[in-house]
């Protein structure tokens with residue numbers, strides 16, 4: 340596909356990797372919005388990444404689920420819903436070598452990946468006065484450099500194949516507001532992800548590759564196991580819906596951004612936060 344063809348709506352229809360006939364129909368109606376797609380999900384061993392892998396598979400996509408933890412990945416594969424295959428890839432998604440293995444694993448699904456969810460991340464807490472240089476480097480490596488390297492590896496393969504695709508970067512409300520004390524390193528890593536999302540979208544639009552972000556608020560996962568409804572009532576009071584998200588509620592937004600329904604959406608971020616950012 341030439342850059343001009345990629346910009347043309349008619350061409351977008353002709354080369355669409357989803358199923359236009361299914362556009363706008365909910366998964367609950369038994370329609371597969373990602374049928375025929377091949378997706379990579381990083382950090383898919385547990386939490387949001389696992390929920391995203393399951394939802395993409397349920398929508399008909401083949402999924403490479405990547406994570407550092409092999410045992411967790413086994414459970415992700417074991418719980419896979421009918422509809423799409425999930426292939427595990429044990430790899431460090433913050434390093435080029437690991438990411439090359441992950442994208443190579445897509446061959447077992449029949450071709451290059453046309454969907455990427457940059458989800459792997461680490462949470463790091465502590466006041467600005469205490470944070471160690473090594474910790475800053477670790478967090479930026481996993482949360483920011485990893486998604487950048489993954490997007491590069493993903494886009495190179497897609498451009499070489501002349502095919503369109505979509506990336507969703509998992510950011511955070513902390514990229515938008517100073518939501519909680521002690522999260523400066525994590526917040527900076529996610530703020531950079533948002534800036535990268537906008538700039539990469541501008542770069543890759545001519546190839547028919549869209550890049551967007553989802554900014555979750557508080558999700559019930561292992562990452563936030565130290566937070567509970569009772570001791571963190573002040574946090575809940577800042578969320579108009581007065582509850583954390585279930586991982587599946589974030590996964591639903593990821594599906595929409597990857598699917599053809601979002602065909603004219605790129606370079607933006609969607610808050611899925613129970614109203615937190617608007618309050």
Ligand SMILES: NC(=O)c1ccc[n+]([C@@H]2O[C@H](COP(=O)([O-])OP(=O)(O)OC[C@H]3O[C@@H](n4cnc5c(N)ncnc54)[C@H](O)[C@@H]3O)[C@@H](O)[C@H]2O)c1
Nearest residue numbers: 382384385386387406407431432458459460557558560562
């Ligand atoms: N939980 C929340 O409240 C919350 C809020 C906003 C944003 N987020 C974001 O959502 C995403 C998922 O978070 P979660 O709550 O599911 O976290 P989690 O800690 O439960 O899961 C993260 C997964 O990423 C994997 N991982 C970490 N480093 C990796 C690496 N280098 N290579 C491969 N895999 C790696 C871990 O092994 C783990 O399976 C993250 O990007 C996180 O920043 C979470």
